Amino acid sequence: MQLKNEKTNLLLINPEEMNQVDKIAMQYLPVLTLMENAGLAVARAIMQFYKPCKILVLCGPGNNGGDGYVVAHILANEGWPVKVASLKPPEKGTDAYKAFVQWNGDKTDFNIQSVRDADLVVDAVFGAGLSRDIDDHISSVLKAADHLVAIDMPSGVDGKTGIIRGYAPHAELTVTFCRAKAGHYLLPGREYIGKLVIANIGIPENILSELSINTWLNEPGLWELPIADVEDYKYHRGIVNVVGGGTVTGAARLSALAASSCGAGLVHIFAFGSRDLYLLTSPCFMVDEGDFTDTLQDKRRKVWVCGPGLTEDEVKISLINLIKTNKTIVADASALTKENFDLLKQCAVITPHIGEFKRIFGDFKDCRIEAVKKAASILNTVVILKGPDTLIASPDGRVAVNCHANARLATAGSGDVLTGVIATLLACGMEVWEASCAAVWIHGEAAFLHNNSWPNAMDLIHNLGKARDNGRYHVEK
Ligand SMILES: NC(=O)C1=CN([C@@H]2O[C@H](COP(=O)(O)OP(=O)(O)OC[C@H]3O[C@@H](n4cnc5c(N)ncnc54)[C@H](OP(=O)(O)O)[C@@H]3O)[C@@H](O)[C@H]2O)[C@@H](O)CC1
Ligand SMILES: Nc1ncnc2c1ncn2[C@@H]1O[C@H](COP(=O)(O)OP(=O)(O)O)[C@@H](O)[C@H]1O
Ligand SMILES: [K+]
Structure with a gap:
């Protein structure tokens, strides 16, 4: 399958997949050519x-080091003062070795003093092949750099998880190849x-579509937002329904207001109590109370937010009945418990933050992408693991990494707002994972x-309408 270009640009590759890409690419181009192209790209950047200055290239024993020797060669040919410090020479017969022997300029020791003598350090120690924590000697040398450019990855950042293996330097510039890696965007690596x-x-490019790479950066182009159509009517835009708690009402009201502000055709709240409060929140809301099961008979009212502000009992009653009537459910907050595990399997989307995620699925090691993928597959539900770098996983293996967020979202009720946006996009007919990704963006x-x-x-709610439009114009620009 040939993917649309704007979408393949958003692919994120992990180091194992990059290895597969390399192996297939070798059928078209020798590795040394790829290495020369990589080195040229880094030197150009x-x-x-930077203006010409004293460069030190720190080279590791693998192909990342190989790229480093190429960079040294090109910059020296351009007249820049360049020295190379090898941690360990590459093994004879490797492509990195071929690049190594071509360097006949200045060499220096791989130590702190060499770094201090340079204006700019090129970190070609480890890239995709980082296999363990880096040791104290290497970290002390990297730490001495004031200005550093990383090839592929700052050494020590795990390309798959964004986790720091022992130590990593803060690069001013990182040049990577072909596509970004998840570790460039996942925290703490992103920093x-x-x-x-x-x-x-x-x-x-065809190699990428041949491999089933399924991790994406969450940006417009990954999904398409429906526009306000000439022939729109409220039911076409979609009905959002929110289960409103009888005592704690703020969370459900935020969810409903968010839906109303980002384009839902109609917003209903089913109130387990406090009906007047819900009614006073917005003249645009339809507020029902009484027999919940009767309310659910209306087939047009398909999409429901369940969880924000609800008590345990309210969650139980509503979730079971929503499932019985085959509704499309966005579950959040108090719905997200281990006890409700089997019920969550019947939801379309769940939106745990890390605490809620661990509450449902238990603790996990290292790779959040793997953990959220597994969770989505076990539940057969889209799982949105919220945080500064929210992950959105589909049961079919697709995962999106969202960096389009900032700490201004760290305010009470912000998660409730998100549920309303997701429900709105589901109600207007978007596919579940795409709606979830777009909503997070x-x-x-x-x-x-x-x-x-x-x-x-x-x-935040007041800006949702403009934010939704920006998600389109971004692509149309
Ligand atoms: N993708 C592409 O299209 C292209 C990619 N290219 C480049 O190739 C790079 C990947 O190269 P790579 O696979 O040789 O791995 P690399 O990062 O050099 O490290 C492996 C070496 O480091 C060692 N080692 C690892 N961790 C260690 C530690 N903590 N402490 C000490 N040692 C450690 C490891 O030892 P081992 O684990 O085997 O004991 C092995 O010797 C990639 O990042 C990109 O720059 C371009 O050249 C061409 C096109
Ligand atoms: N530092 C941050 N950077 C970016 N997004 C954040 C940050 N902190 C929180 N968020 C986002 O804000 C929302 C908070 O949701 P949640 O934890 O459920 O809070 P609440 O229950 O108060 O609504 C999530 O969407 C999360 O991704
Ligand atoms: K590196």
Whole structure:
């Protein structure tokens, strides 16, 4: 299958997949050519962003080091003062070795003093082949750099998980190849990357569509938002229903207000109590009370938010009945317990933060992408693991990493707002994973629209309409 270009640009590759890509690419191009292209891309980026200065290239024993020798060669040919420090020479017969023997310029020791003598350090120690924590000697040398450009990854950042293996330097610029890796965007790795340049080094694009790579950066292009159509009517735009708790009402009201502000055709709240409060919240809301099961008979009222502000009992009653009537459920907050595990299997989307995730699935080691993928597959439900780098996983294996968010979202009720956006996009007919991804992006965009202030959840809601439109115009621009 040939993917649309705008979408394949959002692919994130992990180091194992990159290995597969390399192996197939070798059928088209020798590794040494790829390495030369990689080194050229790094040298070009350095020449673009820095003035000529004293360069030290720190080279490791693998192909990342191989790229480093190429960079040294090119910059020296351009007249820059360049020294190379090898941690360990590459093994004879390897492509990195071929690059190593071509370097006949200045060599120096792999130590702190060499770093201090340089203006700019090129980190070509480890990239995709990082296999364990880096030791004290290597970390002390990297730590001495004031200005550092990383090849592929700052050494020590795990390309698959974004976890720091022992130590990693903070790069000002990272040049990676073919596509970004998940570790460039996952925290804490993202904090170490600096400016990210993704260079084309001649790997044929068809290789990417042949491999079933299924991790994506969450940006417009991954999904398409429905527009306000000439012939729209409220039922076409979609009905969002929120289960409203009888005592704690704020969370459900935020969810409903969010739906109303980002384009739902109609918003209903089923109130287990406090009906007047719900009615007073917005004249746009339809508020029902009475027999919940009767309310559920209306087939047009398909999409329901269940969890925000509900007591345990309210969750039980509503979730069971929503499932019985085959509703599309967005489950959050108090619905997210281990006890409800089997009920969650019948939901379309669940939106745990890390605490709720662990409450349902138990603790996990290292790779959050793997953990959230597994959770989605076990539940057969889209799982949105919320946080500063929210992950959105589909049971079919697709995962999106969202970086389009900032700490202005860290305000009470912000998660409730997200549920309303997801429900709105589901109600207008978007596919579940795409609706979830788009909603997470729109939620983040609402925060960016408040970049000079400190929004509370209501402020975020006011920006949702514009945020939703920005999710389209981004692509159309
Ligand atoms: N993808 C592409 O298209 C292209 C990719 N290219 C480049 O190739 C890079 C990947 O190269 P790579 O596979 O040789 O791995 P690399 O990162 O050099 O490290 C492996 C070596 O380091 C060692 N080692 C690991 N961790 C260690 C530690 N903590 N402490 C000490 N040692 C450690 C490890 O030892 P071992 O684990 O085997 O004991 C092995 O010797 C990639 O990042 C990109 O820059 C381009 O050249 C061409 C096109
Ligand atoms: N530092 C942060 N950077 C980006 N997004 C954040 C940050 N902190 C929280 N968020 C987002 O804000 C929302 C908080 O939701 P949640 O934890 O359920 O809070 P609440 O229950 O108060 O609504 C999530 O969507 C989360 O991804
Ligand atoms: K590196």
